[in-house]
Amino acid sequence: MAEISLTFPDNSQRQFEAGSTTLDVAKSIASSLAKKAVAGQLNGTLVDIEQPLTQDGNFQILTSDDAEGLKVLRNTATFVLGAALKKIHADIHFGEHQSSDDGFYLDTDRAAGQVTVTELPEIKKVMAKIISANQPIERRVADKADLLNEFKDDPYQESLLNAQDAVQVAVYQLGNYTSFGDRALLKSLAPLKHYELLSVAGAYWQGKSSNPMLQRIYGTAFYKAPELEADLKRRAEIKERDHRTIGRDLDLFFVDPEVGAGLPYWMPNGATIRRVVERYIIDKEVANGYQHVYTPVLANLNLYKTSGHWAHYREDMFPPMDMGDGEFLELRPMNCPSHIQIYNHHNRSYRELPIRIAELGMMHRYEKSGALSGLQRVREMTLNDGHTFLAPEQIQDEFKSVLKMMMEVYDDFNITDYTFRLSYRDPANTEKYFDDDEMWNNAQAMLKQAMDDLGLDYYEAEGEAAFYGPKLDVQTKTAMGGEETMSTIQLDFMLPEKFQLTYTGADGQEHRPVMMHRGIVGTMERFVAYLMEMYKGAFPTWLAPVQVEVIPVNLDLHTDYVKDIQKQMAAKGLRVKVDLRNEKMGYKIREAQTQKVPYTLVVGDQELADQSVSVRRYGEKDAADEPLQEFIQSVQADVNNYSRTTETSANSSIEAKLDK
RNA sequence: GCCGUUUUAGCUCAGCAGGUAGAGCGCAUCCAUGGUAAGGAUGAGGUCACCGGUUCAAAUCCGGUAAACGGCUCCA
Incomplete structure (x- = not known):
């Protein structure tokens, strides 16, 4: 009898009869393991617990405690969901499905009427029936040709089958529901007890917007009830962190349909936070050699024809305004052409480079x-934009210095949760970009080299570049779990070419500069939204719209003192609100x-007599008396220190690398 | 833009077998003058998103438009 050799995670090796199953292997190790085992993983591929093993390789037994083991449960839930839908709608078709850390989904399509959220309770009932019947799911290996025949009326399954290289395909079957593809399912449906169907949403077949739209059913499943409860609770709590909820509760901003979608209004509270951020970043940039400018949001359309925006970015631009005399004005979608005009306004010498132009540019x-x-996604936004014009040999240093400034800013805002992404053009879709292969390859290689030299971690993404050049993006997460770009550094050889930019070199000849586009805090809109979510609305003192609120114990006796406190603190630039309404203190x-x-300050007879205040910090239950002057100084220190509680820099390791 | 859902007072929502509207919070006034998370009373406030249709009668049924939400595609 042939044998196979399995290497376990601890690197030990054992021989088994070919055709042994994961369950056999588990039993041979420990009966407790056999009980907990849900599937195996051979050379990275999930295998069913009773699927015969026929290959040597790295082998791991997955239990209900493993992340991959959870995937097996969710795969099974997806399968049961499909089986239930097939029972309810015999004519339903299925697209792709997936299990992940965040749950599972299954794509469906039904010509007679799509699945909607209102159906979910019924679907769940049918799932429960299937699970309690606990019929075994049959696993077999079928000929691709036979399956193609079986699915000849289902274009999606047919297409998925055709995408398979193998002649033989693994098939799972329960009643008249058939699903194929390599994945592991539970042997018994019994552990599938704690699951929920969450929502239904449209999703393009194979992620292409030119394809038909299927209905994606989202759900989640866990082995243990408390885990499911905790997950559902977490999903409910996301709303509390959502910047739209916080924006309304704290009166920070609103969007008015009467005015237009995507055109937000900043209320005084939100405007205060934005103003603090704007002043902060302008000061920071000026200190770092940037020259701040103001340029118009409107420009002659020709500017954007020259820049290539009209050719490559038109879909995202507002239609031009026909002025009736042959002139067309365009609302700018980016600030780069405006800053190029600033550069071009004078003759430039190599001695001036790098020239750094910055603006809080509305687009x-x-x-x-x-x-x-x-x-987070609006139609009018203000970008903390900057463009550096430099000589090619200055690229590396400038890149480092921008990155360094970025890390310092992140430290001041206490931002630590982000990843670096190198964004390249899509090689399969080059018509979306300026056409110059050599420049693209060069620019992409230079960015990558710079990151490697600095020893920074990053991932690479094709198809995420700007149309004029590759980018280093800093990716953050929204409360809803979406990934968004906050900061970006972009290398651009194209626009200097398009606008025929030059500087006079030491040799007296004209040379072409390189442009570096960069945004540090990104757009004010997205950045402030990010802060709202990061702090759950509890802004640190230096950013808080109202930093101190003063409440008198008795309106008749203490109003004067309250007003005096406000006056003193306002004189120091602090934002103080007094509450003199006819309400109870509590x-x-x-x-x-x-x-x-x-x-929150409360003042009564005692405080008035001592010229002190009773201080209660946000989120704390207790209050403590403090001399007024001492308190004012401590708030000032809090603000000046960007409300940091520790001196150590969260990004210090990266900053150290940049200092080298 | 696409698929689905939703849209009722400033906010959160109820009403919807079709018979022209309710609650809580908030707001205003009055009473209560209160020591660390909601004192009481009274009152104002809505062409039920908008435009059409069906009907004796539409917030409620049907169609269209807009916006919001969940996603997909796209993106700072």
Whole structure:
């Protein structure tokens, strides 16, 4: 009898009879392991627990405690969901499905009427029936040709089958529901007890917007009830962190349909946060050699024809305004052409380089209506934009210095949760970009080299570049779990060419500069939204719209003192609100807490007599008396220190690399 | 833009076998003058998103438009 050799995670090796199953292997190790085992993993591929093993290789037994073991449960849930849908709608077709850390989904299509959310409870009932019947799911290996015949009326399954290289395909079957593809399912449906169907949403077949749209059913499943409960609770709590919820509760911004979708209004509270960020970043940039400018949001369309925006970015631009005299004005979608005009306004010498032009530049992009979302995705936005014009040999140093400034800013805002992404053009779709293979390859290689030299971790993504050049993007997560670009550094050889930019070199000849586009805090809209979510609305003192709220114990006796405190603090540039409404103290304190004001002061006879204040910090239950002057100084220190509690820099290791 | 859902007072929502609207919070006024998370009373506030249709009668049924939400595609 032939034998196979399995290497376990601890590197030990054992021989088994060919055709042994994961369950056999588990039993040979420990009966407790056999009980917990849900599947195996051979050379990275999931195998069913009773699937015969015929190959040597690295082998791992997956249990209900493993992340991969959870996937097996979710694969099984997806399968049962499919079986249930097939029972309810015999004519339903299935697209792709997936299990992940966040749950599972199954794509469906039904010509007679798509599945909707209202059907989910019924579907769940049918799933429960299938699970309690607990018929074994039959696994077999079938000829691709036979399967093609079986699925000849289902274009999606047919297409998925044709994409398979193998002649033989693994098939799972339960009743008249058949599903193929390599994956592991549970042997018994019994452990599938704690699951939920969450939502239904449209999804393009194979992710292409030119393809038909299927209905994607999302769900999740766990081995243990408390895990499911915790996950559902987590999903409910996402809403509390969502910047749209916080924006309304704290009166930060709104979007008014009467005005237009994607055109947010900043209320005084939100405007205050934005103003603090704007002042901060302008000061920072000026200190780092940037020259801040103001340029118009409107420009002659020709500017964007020259830049290539009209050719490559038109879909995202508002339609030009026909002025009636042959002139067309365009709302700018990017600031780069404007800054190029600034560069071009004078003759430039190599001695001036690098020239750094910066602006909080307002731009307009006609985003697709379905993409709009609060402040995260808008049609009018203000970018913390900067363009450096430099000589080619200055690229490396400038890249490093931008990155260094970025890390310093992240430190001040206490931002630590992000990843670097190198964004390249899509090689299969080059017509979307400026056409110059050599420049693209060069620029991409230079960016990668710079990151490697610095020893920074990053991942690479094709198809994410700007149309004029590759980018280093800093990716962050929204409360909803979406990934978004916050900061970006872009290398551009194209626009200097298009605009015929030059500088006079030491040799007296004209040379072409390189452009570096960069945004540090990104757009004010997205950045402030990010801060809202990161802090759950409880902004640190230096950013908080209201830093201190003062409440008198008795309106008749203490109003003067409250006003005096406000006056003194306002004189120091602090943002103080007094609450002189005819309400009880407890009521006002509650409101100050729900509005997440960093410091709530209560003053009565005692405080008035001592010229002190009773200080209660946000989120704390207790209050403590403190001399007024001492308190004012401590708040000032808090603000000046960007409300950092520790001196150590979260990004220090990266900064150290940059200093080398 | 696409698929699905939703749209009722400033906010959160109820009403919907078709018979022209309700609650809580908030707001205003009055009473209560209160020491660390909601004191009481009274009152104002809505052409039920908008435009059409069906009907004796539409917030409720049907169609269209817009916006929001969940996703997909796209993106700072």
